[in-house]
Amino acid sequence: MSAIAFAIPGDIDLPTGGYGYDRRLLKEWREAGIPARHLALPGAFPFPTADDVALTERILASAGPEETLLVDGLAFGAFPEALAARFGGRIVALVHHPLALETGLDAATAWRLRDSETLALRHARAVVVTSPPTKEVLSAEFGVPPDKIAVALPGTDPAPRTEPRLGAGPARLLAVGSIVPRKGYDVLLAALAQIADRGWLLTIAGSPDYAPATAAALRDAIRDAGFAERIKLAGAVDQDRLSALYASADIFVMPSLYEGYGMVLTEALARGLPIVCTRSGAAADALPDAAALKVTPGDAMALAKGLARLIDAPSERRARADAAWAGAATLPCWRDTARTVAEACLGGGPRMD
CATH class of the missing domain: 3.40.50.2000 (Glycogen Phosphorylase B;)
Structure with a gap:
């Protein structure tokens, strides 16, 4: 053939x-x-x-x-x-x-x-x-x-580096992936509720259409937690919009419960973003430990601690961003x-x- x-x-x-x-x-x-x-x-x-x-x-x-x-x-x-x-x-x-x-x-x-x-x-x-x-x-x-x-x-395609932003203001978190149960956004919300006293904003880029009940439950939970002004559900985005979101992020977060691979992690690495993620796929395993904090899938407390650690320590964010940018060359x-x-x-x- x-x-x-x-x-x-x-x-x-x-x-x-x-x-x-x-x-x-x-x-x-x-x-x-x-x-x-x-x-x-x-x-x-x-x-x-x-x-x-x-x-x-x-x-x-x-x-x-x-x-x-x-x-x-x-x-x-x-x-x-x-x-x-x-x-x-x-x-x-x-x-x-x-x-x-x-x-x-x-x-x-x-x-x-x-x-x-x-x-x-x-x-x-x-x-x-x-x-x-x-x-x-x-x-x-x-x-x-x-x-x-x-x-x-x-x-993974080469991409321009997201320059670390270490000044004042809330840390801008980015998660990418369709709103389905496997992506663990309910776990992410529970983690963020534990660190509500920290300065952070979150954008989730991903279609709500594959699991409408899951998307509706997430919207309700965001409202009930009082996070309507802090969490933006951007929906499905095109490549230009996604690139802009990567460029404006301070920390990439992936709370997935399971991934066959996890392409968004290598996309984030390619842009030099520090990462907090679950050990839920091959991409997480392949990330340099110096670039990413990795936690057990489904563990909201561990996810909260990882996010708080990078939110509280801009110098560590910078070091992990440098490690991510260096690691991107091996993709x-x-x-x-x-x-x-x-x-x-x-x-x-x-x-x-």
């Missing part, structure tokens, strides 16, 4: 880390002359109707025999086994993180997704993951042979990411040299 048909459910232009990864692969392949195209699958995944499954089968069947079917895990993990088996010899699965590990699922739904993803992965010719921990999970819990899995860490580039995925799909086919 000498070309890639990249099957992705929903709107690829949505501002999420997973879609951002997918968009960037297509861009890098296009620029490198790798034959690749986008196949748009129904947006109902990972909870498709029978009609969605039938339409997905027709879309995949439309791909030419020379095309490897690279299927985003948001869809592939919810494929009925018969669908995965029909195209199994041609499918490479891209798993950002297993569907069953999404926070907030009821037990029955989580088990159903675990079962469907386990069965579907048996039929994939190869699997690409975005971090070594996800490879370990798929091998240990989903029965995927390790030699069948390629790791393609997300790349992988997107061309390397795209090369790894292309090689998993095409084997000895076209290269990105």
